Amino acid sequence: MQEASLVVVMVSNGPGELSTWVKPLAEQLHSRLLIRPRYNNSSVSLRLVLVPCPNSTGTEKKAASKWNQFEQITSAKNFWSLLINPRKYGYWPSKGLVIFLGGDQFWSVLLAARLGYLNTTYAEWVARWPYWNDRIFAMSENVKKQLPKNLKKRCIVVGDLMADISNQAKIKKPLPEGTWIALLPGSKKAKLSIGIPFFLELADQLAELMPNCRFFLPVAPTTSVNEIISLSTSANPIAKEYSSGIAKMVDSKNEKSWSKLITNSGTEIFLNEEYPAHTYLSQCNLALTTVGANTAELAALAVPMIVVIPTQHLNLMEAWDGLLGIFARLPFLKKCIGIAISLWRLRQQRFMAWPNISAGRMVVPERMGIISPKDIAKESYEWLSSPQKLNDQKQNLIKLRGSKGAVKKTNDEIIKLINSIKK
Structure with a gap:
């Protein structure tokens, strides 16, 4: 040849x-x-x-x-x-x-x-x-x-190359009927160690407020279902601080069905290992996500979101990139880094999510600090109970996308x- x-x-x-x-x-x-x-x-x-x-x-x-x-x-x-x-x-x-x-x-x-x-x-x-x-x-x-x-x-x-994502995410496989919430707890282990316990309890809390909602978790290629399950157990010290956990996993029966996790409270979380999962994400009513490139993807898909940044767990700060991540790894700063960064962010009025950085204003809510799954569940319920608010955020995201x-x-x-x- x-x-x-x-x-x-x-x-x-x-x-x-x-x-x-x-x-x-x-x-x-x-x-x-x-x-x-x-x-x-x-x-x-x-x-x-x-x-x-x-x-x-x-x-x-x-x-x-x-x-x-x-x-x-x-x-x-x-x-x-x-x-x-x-x-x-x-x-x-x-x-x-x-x-x-x-x-x-x-x-x-x-x-x-x-x-x-x-x-x-x-x-x-x-x-x-x-x-x-x-x-x-x-x-x-x-x-x-x-x-x-x-x-x-x-x-x-x-x-914007991101603007074309919505073209690629053609709905060939519609989600079953229902109110769908995407859970994006992170892709790196350090973030997942916090994200998995936090988001499991968040799903349980939201399911209690809205029993008919359905949860969708796209598994990032940088992790696995086994790792997700492991991080929900006592093997992950942070999991001990949350009441939720995974009771069992149900494997898919065929290509048309998804595997799912079932929490201790009985909440079903459907898993998808196709990457990228844009086709399904684009159909979700709301996404609950950590900060990162995923906020740009969700914005390109015009999926309303709440960005969650719990600073009460120091491991999260160590997982951050750049100067903040370096500072967070210094032993003598570990005890105060979460509060310090939160206060600094608030005083500087800096944004963490891509849509807000791009717009220079708060387009999607960023919840940073010592936050609980219950707080985010209540806010999610308020958003999901207000179709007009969701649509307004969606339209703002569409405007940010630019021409295709x-x-x-x-x-x-x-x-x-x-x-x-x-x-």
């Missing part, structure tokens, strides 16, 4: 970016070009390079492999080795294109320079290394405005670059 003469390298980091940016772009690129791995005789190869990032979980390569979109996937732990000796990871032709789609933009700059390829960046908020980019795909005009005047011509405003078509526009530019490189 002849080697490819041109490589398109997508650079990314965590599960959120992979599912909402990388996957749709790769799928559409395959639908428009005859490229590898689907067409082994093609001269163009599509590859994925994962980069070091605190938001990554270590399971990204496994998740992306299931899509059958890439001829080769390099894991984050091998990134530096790839930079030092690319030939160790296969044949790299002299012509190629690197596309930044998550992580630190500098990694794609380094990789493109090492391979001698063109470098492009999808810039959500800012293009940090514009002089090292041959092309910048901007989410908004604001990104372009920040560029030096002589570099603006390198920038094309393509729109970013995936196609970005692919148009990628194909133009591929054709120019081939000449």
Whole structure:
């Protein structure tokens, strides 16, 4: 089999970016070009390079492999080795294109320079290394405005890749009738160790207030049903602080049914291990979620949400990324970090959820501090009892999404670059 003469390298980091940016772009690129791995005789190869990032979980390569979109996937732990000796990871032709789609933009700059390829960046908020980019795909005009005047011509405003999620989430499999609440307790173990006990008790409390509601828990690819069950037991010290637990798990009988967890109080929580679960999430009346990339996905799907950030458990603070996570790991700060960060956030009026950050105002409620499942259950009941409030939040989320078509526009530019490189 002849080697490819041109490589398109997508650079990314965590599960959120992979599912909402990388996957749709790769799928559409395959639908428009005859490229590898689907067409082994093609001269163009599509590859994925994962980069070091605190938001990554270590399971990204496994998740992306299931899509059958890439001829080769390099894991984050091998990134530096790839930079030092690319030939160790296969044949790299002299012509190629690197596309930044998550992580630190500098990694794609380094990789493109090492391979001698063109470098492009999808810039959500800012293009940090514009002089090292041959092309910048901007989410908004604001990104372009920040560029030096002589570099603006390198920038094309393509729109928000997240806005196309709702197009991808076509309702082929409608949820059964009922009021559906999505539970998103986190994807990292440190967050799940708090999220699972907290959300189990929250489900029990809400089921008591609204007996006819139904719960849906999409299992992140970075965890498993067994881990979720384990974190609900005494093996997890935090679980001892909550009254709820998992009584049993009922496996699905066939492909048309889901497995479900049944709590000690008899609340049923349906599980879905397909990833991403956008088709089902988009049909939920309300989502109860931790902070993270999932708030951007829910916003793109226009699913009303309540963002829950309980700071009473110090493990959660250690799971945070960036400077806060570093501070939270310092032993002498552990006793006061939860209260300190809560007060600081309130005084600074900073937002944690993507819709609020994007809008610069409170679009979705963020509940931070020493909060209880009972408090969130009561608030959830109030939202679910007010269809107008839910619809108002949904409409606000739709307005934030921006126009659709970013995936196609970005692919148009990628194909133009591929054709120019081939000449």
